[in-house]
Amino acid sequence: MFLRFLHKMNSNTRAEQGIREILSKLDQSELLSLAATVTQGLLKNKLESNADAIEAILKYSPDLQSILRRRIVTREILFAYAHKYGAPVILPATKNDLVDTLCQFWDLKTFPSPTDVGTIDNTTSIQQLPQQFQQEASSLDVTVLAIKFCEWFYTMMNSDKPIGAEHFWEDAKLRLNLFSATNEIYQVVDESTEEISRVLFKTKCEHYLYFNPNFLNDGIGGRIDPHGLVVVLACGTLHANNACVGVFEQVFMLARDPFSDNNWKIKNTELNLRNKEVRNPPSLCDNSLTSNLLALPKS
DSSP states (O other): OHHHHHHHHHHHHHHHHHHHHTTTTSOOHHHHHHHHHHTTTTTTTTTTTTHHHHHHHHHHSSHHHHTTTSSSSSHHHHHHHHHHHTOOOOSSOOHHHHHHHHHHTTTTOOOTTTTOSSSSSSTGGGGGSSGGGSSSSSSSSSHHHHHHHHHHHHHTSSSSOOOOOOGGGEEEEEEEEEEEOOEEEEEEOOOHHHHHHHHHHHHHHHHTOOOEEEOOOEEEEEEEETSSOOEEEEEEEETTTTTTEEEEEEEEEEEETTTTEEEEEEEEEEEEEEEEOOOOOGGGGSSSSHHHTSSOOOO
């Protein structure tokens, strides 16, 4: 037991040292901006140096891997570190590939990436996500739940398999709205969970879509509705053929199913797909689908 603990401690120490070096490649404005994001602005004007910012990022990030996945930590920075220390990189390599390579190099425990394609088997249960996700709705941190749920859901959406019908309640409902400059299409699906799964997968495949959620503070949210359901709010950019083609907004209602090992399952969901030019990262308060739900309580 002690040896396992010592091994884990050494792994985390190596990872922390590596991440400190990687963060040191950012300039001060980038470090302070990332520290402000991680701490939700609660240390505003109290971080005076690069070292202060790095310490705050390490202390208040949910895990070490999440730091590497921040947009501000570029693929070039990660590759330079991997090359310097001889971490085995197989080219061509995406940023996610480099993150996984470094985590393996440091022997650091990893969690599925929100943008990895096909890394989670289609039978993966929401119940298998980290412990915070498994708490009762009365005591859980709904923001943490929302983030972990979106990591799971959009990884499944971006995979080459449909999301399993077992992740929806039997009476689940999907409302799908597609908007372009010349057309608007609305579709409601409530016949069966299999049909919901099929429509989501068919829509993604027909338009070659890749969902890139905005995991910054203004892109994912969690609330509790008056009936006790957990409301997950999400938005992000849509990509097709290596180009950004628009944005999406989605709302989920989640409830535990006592007849399915008390897993969280999707009660209903509404998804907006917008074909448009994207100039700024989308945020929850920018659209009517999610902004009016931000007034709901977090607990």
